[in-house]
Amino acid sequence: MAKVPVQFTLNGAEKAEFVDSGTTLLHALRDKIGDTSPKGGCHQGTCGACSVIIDGELRLSCLTLAETCNGAAITTTSGLSQGGVLHPLQRAFLDAFATQCGFCTPGMIMAAKVLLDQTPNPSRAEVVEALSGNICRCTGYEPIIQAVLTAARSNSQRAA
């Protein structure tokens, strides 16, 4: 099968790969590039575990074809901490006991990051809405919501 070239930045670093046409971004990130932080829970766009940020927008990488990402800036949860220092959302998830099995966590953090980037001081209802595409089967939604609200507060304190 003819391969298709794909080039984008992943967490700020240039990446180039040849993939089969029709390869999902999730497959390209995990199995070609080796960033396994996006998880494959359903491969049909219903669980949110594969969420990544493409050019500032939240996307399901299992429903995004890699070849449509040429020139894009892609962010994953593995790229959030800088110099060993956790991102405020990561710190808040850690402190709030917002992880159980951890499988939904990278997707949750992606959804939360897009929310806080666009709405720095969200209401609880806005947090719930922003996380509504991400399934946590361990049913830890409440600590997750609290973690996002805590991260928003710590962001606004830093800005002040």
Place this chain on the structure above:
Amino acid sequence: MELRKNYFADQRKDDLHEIGQPRPRSDSPGHVTGKTAYFADRNFPGMLHLKMVRSPYHHARIRSIDTSEAEKHPGVVKILTAKDVPHNVYTILILIQIGPEDETVLADGKVRWKGEAVVAVLAETERAAQEAAAKVKVDYEVLPAVFDMQEALKPGAPIVNEYHGQNYYLYDSGECRKVRFGDVEAGFTSADHILEQSYQSSPIEHAPTETTGCVVVPEGNDRFTCYTNTQAMFFTLDNTSIILQMPGNKLHFVGGTVGGGFGGKVDVIVEPIAILGAKLTGRPVCFIYSREEEMQISSPRAAEKVVIKDGVMNDGRIVARKVTGYTDAGAYSRHSPYGAQKGAGHYPGPYTIPNVWIDTYCVYTNRTPSSAMRGFGVTIGDFALEVQMDKLARLIGMDPLEFRFINAYRDGDMKAHRQPTEGAALIECMQEASRAANWPVAEKYLAMSSYAKGA
């Protein structure tokens, strides 16, 4: 977090360093940074993908299997059928002498539930494996199937599983697990009221976010490393050793990181066939359930039916309880004989009742095999028991919480299965629940203790 120190004050120690102290989870830093390594995060050069051909029928004889077209499909490396599995008929609990072996790794001559694994296809890509699996031709002769436990127990019902010979698990106590305590009929005769009710539940899927699977790597020295999300590492290793007739020291299992289990990953399903595939091809093998397989193929919690007959006095004492429990194992035992037995020990619930009669059946039907899930054998029973308790309280016009105080078990009480009660805390839990839920009960119940009757 609040620790109520007024309960069991004589047993309390104040020099505890961990209890009551929040501690960070050791796995959380990996979770929040995306660094936690789940089994599917392992990728190896030359890794093959395994897809299963599954039965479209609930019960059928296999006349023939034709893999010739599938073998020609581009990318196919190996196709496995029952004859390739060294010890194809197994049962998980054989490790603790609970037989007979009653389940096939790959169907041999018969399928007993819709979705049963028949042929395994290994190919260079997931897509090739899937496409080739669709080209495997299986000729079935459809047989009558039975889906209802009561129907399955009737004389003349289709036999689901010949390894048992009848549609129930044969315990050493006979057709069911039995508990006999006091004289239940005398209890009913003396009772002011009798209430008999039936309760039933449907199968429940665990639906973990991470689907069941494993990645196997042949190490080149006759040893195999199996990265798996099993919840039962050594059960799986030992069963794999039996199924593949391979010494345990050839198997290196790596796991412990599970993206949600809830009991749904304690069966031995993906590892033996994936390791066999790796052995016969010499290549790494990935076998991971699709979301559809996770929802339709993996064992759910068993459907259960619970019939409870109680004799109760106007003063609130339950004097007799008879429970007949039915656990729908589906087509194979897996952990269900144990679940049904656990139910027998659990009834009549956390209550002291002088006359008890328990029968619990593990029944085979042509439904998806059920297995472990969070308190299996007990959880549905508790639902039934507590609904029954509310109905009994209503029947005699008593507050449902006070009714439970009257019947709650306490230290020293003999349970129906003849284990003396120790370390009971039901009275104290209900006292705290009464306060927390602002559901007042009479002062005499707040003065009760689990330590002794009349205290």
